Amino acid sequence: MVRIAGETLHVHFLGTAGALPSPQRNPSCVLIRRGSDTLLFDCGEGAQQQMMRARTGFTVDAIFVTHWHADHFLGIFGLVETLAFMGRTDPLPIYGPPWVSEFVDLVQKISGHTRGYSVTGHVLEHGSVVPFNGYTVRAFATFHGIPGLGYVLEEDERPGWFNRERAIALGVQPGPLFGRLQRGEVVRIVIDGVETEVQPADVLGEPRPGRKIVYTGDTRPIQHLPDAAGMVRGADLLIHDATFDDQESDRAREVLHSTAGEAGEAAAASNARMLALMHISSRYTSTVNHIRDAKRQYEGDVILPADLAVLEIPYRS
Secondary structure (H helix, E strand, C coil), X not given: CCCCXXXXXXXXXXXXXXXXXXXXXXXXXXXXXXXXXXXXXXXXXXHHHHHHHHCCCCCCCEEECCCXXXXXXXXXXXXXXXXXXXXXXXXXXXXXXXXXXXXXXXHHHHCCCXXXXXXXXXXXXXXXXXXXXXXXXXXXXXXXXXXXXXXXXXXXXXXXXXXXHHHHHCCCCCCHHHHHHHCCCCEEEXXXXXXXXXXXXXXXXXXXXXXXXXXXXXXXXXXXXXXXHHHHCCCCEEEEECCECHHHHHHHHHHCCXXXXXXXHHHHHXXXXXXXXXXXXXXXXXXXXXXXXXXXXXXXXXXXXXXXXXXXXXXXX
C-alpha cells in the first residue's frame, strides 16, 4: 500500500557556529521536524536552551551525531537530564560513528540518579539506513580526519497525480473509493451487474519523489567523496560545512574543513535545489564573503542561516 504524503518538514538551525561559539552562534545543532517526528543532527553545547528559544519543545525521537569532536555532542549531557526531569519514558536512541556505544556508557555513568528511560547507542557506517515511518535516514562517510558521517533524510516516494476524470470514466464514484485508490488499494465496483476491479495504476501517474535533506557535518567538500555521490544527489536542501571563506582555503585543507566556495561547488555537483552554509568560524564578524564565494560556484539559492532560523521544505510539485 502506498502512503499518502502530506507531512510538514521544517529545519531549525539551532546552532551554526564552528568549533568555538560566538555571541551570535551556538555550536552545531540542526533540528528537523517531519510531521510529529523530531530528530537532532548533532547536539552542541547549549542545544536545549536553543530549543527553548525556538519553542520546539523537547520531544526528541532520535539524535544523530556526525563525529566525536566536542562541539558536536556536549549538549547531549544536559539534554538527557532535562528529558529525565520531564518524565520521559521512551528510549532515546543515539546514532553515530564508532565510539557511540562508549559515549552512551559515559552518559549513563555521569548521572547521579536512575532515569526513567534508557539511552541506547547505535553504531552506523557508510551506507547504514535507519527507517522511520514514511522516510529514512542514511549515513555516508565524510572526510574530517576522524571517523565521521553525514546524513541523508529522504522521504518515501509519493503516489503519482490522481486522474479524477479517468477514475470516473472507469465507473468509480467520487468519495471514499478515490482515497483508497490514492493509497494504492485495488477497488471493486459493480457496473451493469458485473463486478470489476480498478487498479491504482489505472488512475495514478508515475510516483513522485519525496523531499530530501543532506547534512554533512564537518568535512572536506562532498564532491570529493565518490562513494557518497549517489546518496547526496538531488537534495532539496544541502547543509554543508562552510567553516571558512575562500581566502582561507589553505587553512580549510589543513584542518579538513570546507570553504564556502567549495560548498557551492558541492551543491552544483550534486544538483541540490538549495544550499545552507554551516559551521561558520568565530573569526568572522561578517559572512558577506561566504555568500559571495558560494554563489560564484552555484546558481541556486544560497542561505547562511542565523541561529534559530527555521526553514520549511516544500514539495517539488
